[in-house]
Amino acid sequence: MTQPLHLSLAGQAVDVLRELVLTGELPAGSRVNEVEIAHRLGISRGPLREAIRGLAAEGLLELVPHRGARVPMADQAEVKALFELRTALECAAAELAASRRTDVDIARLRAVSEESRRNYHAGVKFPYRLDLAFHQALLEAARSPRIAEQVRLVQQKVVLLRARLEDDAPHQFASMDDHDELINAVVAGDAQRAGQIMRKHLSRVCAQMITSLAD
Amino acid sequence: MTQPLHLSLAGQAVDVLRELVLTGELPAGSRVNEVEIAHRLGISRGPLREAIRGLAAEGLLELVPHRGARVPMADQAEVKALFELRTALECAAAELAASRRTDVDIARLRAVSEESRRNYHAGVKFPYRLDLAFHQALLEAARSPRIAEQVRLVQQKVVLLRARLEDDAPHQFASMDDHDELINAVVAGDAQRAGQIMRKHLSRVCAQMITSLAD
DNA sequence: CGTCTGTAAACTGTCGACAGTTGGCAGTCT
DNA sequence: AGACTGCCAACTGTCGACAGTTTACAGACG
Numbered sequence: 459m460t461q462p463l464h465l466s467l468a469g470q471a472v473d474v475l476r477e478l479v480l481t482g483e484l485p486a487g488s489r490v491n492e493v494e495i496a497h498r499l500g501i502s503r504g505p506l507r508e509a510i511r512g513l514a515a516e517g518l519l520e521l522v523p524h525r526g527a528r529v530p531m532a533d534q535a536e537v538k539a540l541f542e543l544r545t546a547l548e549c550a551a552a553e554l555a556a557s558r559r560t561d562v563d564i565a566r567l568r569a570v571s572e573e574s575r576r577n578y579h580a581g582v583k584f585p586y587r588l589d590l591a592f593h594q595a596l597l598e599a600a601r602s603p604r605i606a607e608q609v610r611l612v613q614q615k616v617v618l619l620r621a622r623l624e625d626d627a628p629h630q631f632a633s634m635d636d637h638d639e640l641i642n643a644v645v646a647g648d649a650q651r652a653g654q655i656m657r658k659h660l661s662r663v664c665a666q667m668i669t670s671l672a673d
Numbered sequence: 674m675t676q677p678l679h680l681s682l683a684g685q686a687v688d689v690l691r692e693l694v695l696t697g698e699l700p701a702g703s704r705v706n707e708v709e710i711a712h713r714l715g716i717s718r719g720p721l722r723e724a725i726r727g728l729a730a731e732g733l734l735e736l737v738p739h740r741g742a743r744v745p746m747a748d749q750a751e752v753k754a755l756f757e758l759r760t761a762l763e764c765a766a767a768e769l770a771a772s773r774r775t776d777v778d779i780a781r782l783r784a785v786s787e788e789s790r791r792n793y794h795a796g797v798k799f800p801y802r803l804d805l806a807f808h809q810a811l812l813e814a815a816r817s818p819r820i821a822e823q824v825r826l827v828q829q830k831v832v833l834l835r836a837r838l839e840d841d842a843p844h845q846f847a848s849m850d851d852h853d854e855l856i857n858a859v860v861a862g863d864a865q866r867a868g869q870i871m872r873k874h875l876s877r878v879c880a881q882m883i884t885s886l887a888d
Numbered sequence: 889c890g891t892c893t894g895t896a897a898a899c900t901g902t903c904g905a906c907a908g909t910t911g912g913c914a915g916t917c918t
Numbered sequence: 919a920g921a922c923t924g925c926c927a928a929c930t931g932t933c934g935a936c937a938g939t940t941t942a943c944a945g946a947c948g
Contacts, residue, residue: 465738466901468726492930502903504719507931511683511723515730523680524909526930543819546765547758554757604758608823681931707900717933722901739939741900892947900939909930917922 467501471509474499479518479529480617490519490527516611518618532619534668541664544612545657547605548593552640552656553649555599563599567641570595574634586617592637599644619667629666633659682716686724689714694733694744695832705734705742731826733833747834749883756879759827760872762820763808767855767871770814771864778814782856785810789849807852814859834882844881848874 464470475495478484496506510527513519519527532540555563570592577588590613597606636659643652679685690710693699711721725742728734734742747755770778785807792803805828812821851874858867 468901469738489929491928493928503930504722504902504904507719508723508726511726512730515727523684524930525911539817539819542765542769542817543762543823546761546820549765550757550761602754602757604754605761608758683931704899706898708898718900719932719934739900740941890948892945894943894945896941896943898939898941900937902937903935905933905935907930907932909928911926911928913924913926915922915924918920 466505468505468508468512471499471501471506472512475506475509475513476518476614479513480614484529486529486618487531488529489525490529492526517615530618532615532671534671537619537664537668537671540612540615541660541667544609544616545660545664547609547612548596548660549653549656551597551600551602551605551609552644552652554602554605555596556644556647556649556652558601559599559644559647563595564641564645566595567592567599567644571634571637571641574637578630578634589633596640596644616667619671629662632662636662681720682714683720683723683727686714686716686721687727690721690724690728691733691829694728695829697835699744701744701833701835702746703744704740705744707741732830745833747830747886749886752834752879752883752886755827755830756875756882759824759831760875762824762827763811763875764868764871766812766815766817766820766824767859767867768864769817769820770811771859771862771867773816774814774859774862778810779856779860781810782807782814782859786849786852786856789852793845793849804848811855811859831882834886841881841885844877847877851877 464473475490478495484490490510492503492506492510496503499506510519510521514521514527517530520530521527570588574588574592577585593609593613597609600606636655639655640652640659643655679688690705693710699705705725707718707721707725711718714721725734725736729736729742732745735745736742785803789803789807792800808824808828812824815821851870854870855867855874858870
């Protein structure tokens with residue numbers, strides 16, 4: 459997507475800062491101390507401030523006048539709003555994928571699905587990594603770069619919520635079933651059904667996330 | 674949404690630069706000379722660079738290593754990809770609006786529609802301003818802040834294309850009809866139909882924009 | 889005449905320093 | 919004791935300057 463790798467310090471700072479936010483090393487609600495982070499990254503405040511502006515435009519940070527940047531805190535309403543956006547995007551992606559998929563796309567989707575099942579039966583939890591990989595594969599099949607881009611941004615914010623669903627076995631099982639149903643619809647080229655399944659899938663995930671936020 | 678008003682120079686620079694890009698004062702494909710713009714805004718390069726990063730994250734500028742920022746140029750493929758995104762977002766918005774609309778929402782939609790008809794019959798061209806107002810009113814009725822936010826960003830990029838459709842009378846008429854059909858579907862609470870009409874509407878606009886880009 | 893090369897101007901990327909604002913703390917007054 | 923006031927430290931916002939890279943141009947060479 460982007461160049462081999464960001465050569466500018468600001469570009470690198472974007473990546474590092476993003477990681478700090480997404481891993482929770484900078485907890486939600488906390489302020490971003492420019493001098494401290496800049497020193498930690500071994501750069502000056504200039505490039506760091508540029509990186510902060512970039513991430514703020516992505517929605518991963520919020521800017522408060524004269525108080526710098528903060529990691530945004532999400533309440534229940536925000537989660538719902540976020541999933542309405544995600545549903546709009548991923549349903550469209552699922553429909554497009556059903557109309558445009560090629561054999562390679564299908565192979566890729568099935569590979570991810572099978573790896574999930576293997577892991578699950580081997581007693582390994584369904585890792586978020588594989589869920590992400592599935593949605594990623596679906597996006598590739600949809601061949602809509604702008605939609606894919608936005609989905610990635612939304613998924614980042616979902617990660618930011620850090621509501622870990624990985625321990626919930628019934629949820630994992632339901633998700634894997636959703637994924638397989640989706641694959642069938644995509645293979646059949648049934649756009650409408652693919653969209654419906656995706657809607658159901660995301661509605662389940664959203665509900666799960668809301669209840670898991672209530673503690 | 675954002676703060677009362679940007680007090681920081683970088684914040685103001687974002688607004689001014691955005692205007693410069695959207696009005697075409699900085700033509701598509703042109704490079705953004707930091708010293709020149711900074712001098713023109715009466716600020717130093719620091720805040721300006723922050724503003725550039727922000728707009729780049731919005732997609733209104735593209736960053737090239739050691740070559741600064743450029744106003745992106747859109748080809749036909751880009752227009753299609755952009756409208757796939759817009760369709761995904763606005764169809765979802767139309768569906769949500771049909772399920773959530775209140776009397777105030779309906780009144781607002783009808784007011785915009787009637788103003789359009791009045792203008793048209795008075796021989797005034799259908800201004801882009803009113804088209805925007807209609808879609809804006811629909812977004813308010815949908816009550817989905819994150820979707821609304823993304824639609825605004827997409828609409829900005831559509832403006833960037835600067836394919837002026839305002840002179841095309843048949844297109845204007847068709848658009849106004851689409852809008853009225855949409856209002857009917859929304860009033861009836863028919864989400865599915867609202868989505869279909871929006872899809873048709875945007876597909877027409879997209880086609881129009883592509884042909885108007887071919888010169 | 890076209891191409892290649894070397895040099896200089898222009899521009900971006902980065903830094904350190906200064907100014908203005910915010911938030912907390914101590915001291916004072918009621 | 920509680921509230922108010924004034925000061926101080928910490929931090930953000932901004933600027934000017936320097937270093938490295940790109941680009942344009944002029945001259946040399948095939």
